[in-house]
Amino acid sequence: MLATGGAGFIGSRVVAKLLEHGYEVDVVDDFSTGDMDNLPTHPRLRVFRHDITDAGGLEDMVAGVEAVLHMAAIPTVPECEKNVKRAFEVNVKGVENIAKACVNTGVKRVVFFSSAAVYSASGVVGEESPVKPLSVYGYTKLVAEEMLRCLNEQKGIDTTVLRIFNVYGRLKLGKGSLGVVDQFIADALSTGCLKIYGDGEQVRDFIHVDDVAEAVLKAVEMAGRGHRVYNIGSGEGVSIAELAQLVQQTVGTRKINVIHLPSRPKDIKHSVADVSKAARELGFRPRLNLKTYVQQRAGG
Numbered sequence: 001m002l003a004t005g006g007a008g009f010i011g012s013r014v015v016a017k018l019l020e021h022g023y024e025v026d027v028v029d030d031f032s033t034g035d036m037d038n039l040p041t042h043p044r045l046r047v048f049r050h051d052i053t054d055a056g057g058l059e060d061m062v063a064g065v066e067a068v069l070h071m072a073a074i075p076t077v078p079e080c081e082k083n084v085k086r087a088f089e090v091n092v093k094g095v096e097n098i099a100k101a102c103v104n105t106g107v108k109r110v111v112f113f114s115s116a117a118v119y120s121a122s123g124v125v126g127e128e129s130p131v132k133p134l135s136v137y138g139y140t141k142l143v144a145e146e147m148l149r150c151l152n153e154q155k156g157i158d159t160t161v162l163r164i165f166n167v168y169g170r171l172k173l174g175k176g177s178l179g180v181v182d183q184f185i186a187d188a189l190s191t192g193c194l195k196i197y198g199d200g201e202q203v204r205d206f207i208h209v210d211d212v213a214e215a216v217l218k219a220v221e222m223a224g225r226g227h228r229v230y231n232i233g234s235g236e237g238v239s240i241a242e243l244a245q246l247v248q249q250t251v252g253t254r255k256i257n258v259i260h261l262p263s264r265p266k267d268i269k270h271s272v273a274d275v276s277k278a279a280r281e282l283g284f285r286p287r288l289n290l291k292t293y294v295q296q297r298a299g300g
């Protein structure tokens with residue numbers, strides 16, 4: 001198994017899950033936001049430092065693997081807005097490089113980490129809901145999805161797209177961004193100041209990183225032939241204001257200030273996954289609960 005971006009937040013948990021299940025794993029990562037400390041030393045793990053925008057050498061890394069899990073990306077809306085050129089280089093050109101290497105070396109399956117940011121509809125979205133991203137990040141993911149659909153149609157490689165919702169469970173800051181759940185917990189325990197962009201009525205679907213890793217394992221083992229798209233979320237909506245309240249209640253007597261900042265452009269209002277297809281076809285059901293996580297992390 002080859003895991004691009006395997007040294008990152010989600011990637012490292014996916015790698016740990018694959019090793020636990022007996023797979024040999026090769027990681028390709030440029031360590032721009034990933035960290036070697038996220039990865040164990042393991043006899044079935046090899047790590048290559050490589051930027052996926054550089055096609056040279058990728059074929060050697062990809063050759064002979066059962067599947068490629070493509071996670072390497074510029075993974076946030078603000079970073080992609082700030083550097084549009086780099087966002088397209090990594091999130092689109094990088095996918096093209098990986099796809100070509102797979103074609104030239106006979107790889108049978110690619111699992112791609114897409115995002116809820118591809119959707120335009122507000123509310124509960126299924127895989128057939130309209131796609132029309134609000135952000136550069138969402139566009140890069142949608143273009144990459146289309147490239148993979150063509151890869152399947154034209155070259156017969158099985159392509160599985162996971163549209164992942166908002167992931168929490170990052171235990172240390174590292175070089176990447178924390179995500180709102182872990183940011184609120186960190187801020188509550190340090191400065192005591194939670195920053196909400198806009199009115200806090202934005203609704204999100206939060207899923208724990210270990211549930212995502214489980215979904216990836218299911219996708220590797222259970223996804224059928226062809227081009228498949230799955231939402232990976234909890235299926236439950238929580239507003240940012242509710243999340244702030246949960247963190248506030250959990251830290252108990254400590255004083256928490258909630259401040260409201262101007263809303264961020266490109267912020268989707270309401271984003272919740274219909275997860276019935278992943279349950280039906282992959283047998284994936286999220287197990288971990290947001291409230292329990294917040295209580296364990298912030299309540300201690």
Ligand SMILES: NC(=O)c1ccc[n+]([C@@H]2O[C@H](COP(=O)([O-])OP(=O)(O)OC[C@H]3O[C@@H](n4cnc5c(N)ncnc54)[C@H](O)[C@@H]3O)[C@@H](O)[C@H]2O)c1
Pocket residue numbers: 004005006007008009010011028029030031032033034035050051052053070071072073074075076090094113114115116163164165166167168176177179
């Ligand atoms: N975190 C979320 O809430 C979330 C939600 C939906 C989708 N995703 C997707 O999941 C994937 C992983 O995201 P994450 O949150 O773990 O982010 P992350 O920043 O922790 O991981 C990204 C990894 O890719 C590596 N990388 C970046 N550019 C690279 C390049 N040019 N060449 C090689 N490696 C490169 C980084 O060093 C890092 O290890 C991304 O594709 C992201 O778009 C994340």
